[in-house]
Amino acid sequence: MRKKALIAWGGWEGHTPQRSAIVVRGMLERNGFDVTLAQGTAVFADPNLGSFDLIVPVITMSTIEKAELQGLTHAVRQGTGLGGFHGTMGDSFRNEPNYQFMTGGQWVAHPGDIIDYHVVITQPDDPITRGVSDFAYRSEQYYMHVDPANEVLATTTFTGAHFPGIDGVIMPVVWKRRYGAGKVFYSSLGHTADEFAVPEMALIVERGLLWAARG
Numbered sequence: 001m002r003k004k005a006l007i008a009w010g011g012w013e014g015h016t017p018q019r020s021a022i023v024v025r026g027m028l029e030r031n032g033f034d035v036t037l038a039q040g041t042a043v044f045a046d047p048n049l050g051s052f053d054l055i056v057p058v059i060t061m062s063t064i065e066k067a068e069l070q071g072l073t074h075a076v077r078q079g080t081g082l083g084g085f086h087g088t089m090g091d092s093f094r095n096e097p098n099y100q101f102m103t104g105g106q107w108v109a110h111p112g113d114i115i116d117y118h119v120v121i122t123q124p125d126d127p128i129t130r131g132v133s134d135f136a137y138r139s140e141q142y143y144m145h146v147d148p149a150n151e152v153l154a155t156t157t158f159t160g161a162h163f164p165g166i167d168g169v170i171m172p173v174v175w176k177r178r179y180g181a182g183k184v185f186y187s188s189l190g191h192t193a194d195e196f197a198v199p200e201m202a203l204i205v206e207r208g209l210l211w212a213a214r215g
Helices: 018-029 066-077 098-101 193-197 201-212
Strands: 006-011 033-038 053-061 081-085 105-109 114-121 135-140 143-146 151-157 170-179 182-187
Touching: 006 018, 006 193, 018 033, 018 193, 053 066, 053 193, 053 201, 066 098, 066 170, 066 182, 081 098, 098 105, 098 135, 098 182, 143 170, 151 201, 170 201, 182 201
Parallel strands: 006 033, 006 053, 053 081, 081 182
Antiparallel strands: 105 143, 114 135, 114 151, 151 170, 170 182
């Protein structure tokens, strides 16, 4: 039986949510998923939300209604997978700690804006990162508040060049976790859809989404 995925997109256009959603749709369809693409958060209140094997929020700097958030967290707790990237999952709903508790983190800063930095693979034997070497990256280097329960797969190290007091801080970039019966994957890479042209970034997201899907 083919797996079912929901991609919900919306929010600030600077994160190219629609374009990124289309990229992810192609990625999942190549892996045999039936994909539903929806704009906005209303779909999360659908009582049949739990029928999806994977939910990919591509929603950034937005808001969500109480019933929608309850529907989303309930579906994941019951076994629907959740996966996403950058601000389209890590900065979706700033005023919703229950959402952040589920995802495992929240963006708070990107000192220097678009800069060059390095991503270090810390779990090279994990199926999501296996065969991926440390790599250079140019984008926003996300400074996040993160859950210590996350299983961290990759990190980046900040310097003090763009903000004093954070020199040497090691920050998670890629993680996975459990939320009830559901699996959750997150990568802070992917400021715009163009970054999927970086092969390491695209491979990690693809593998992470496949891992998160139910089954």
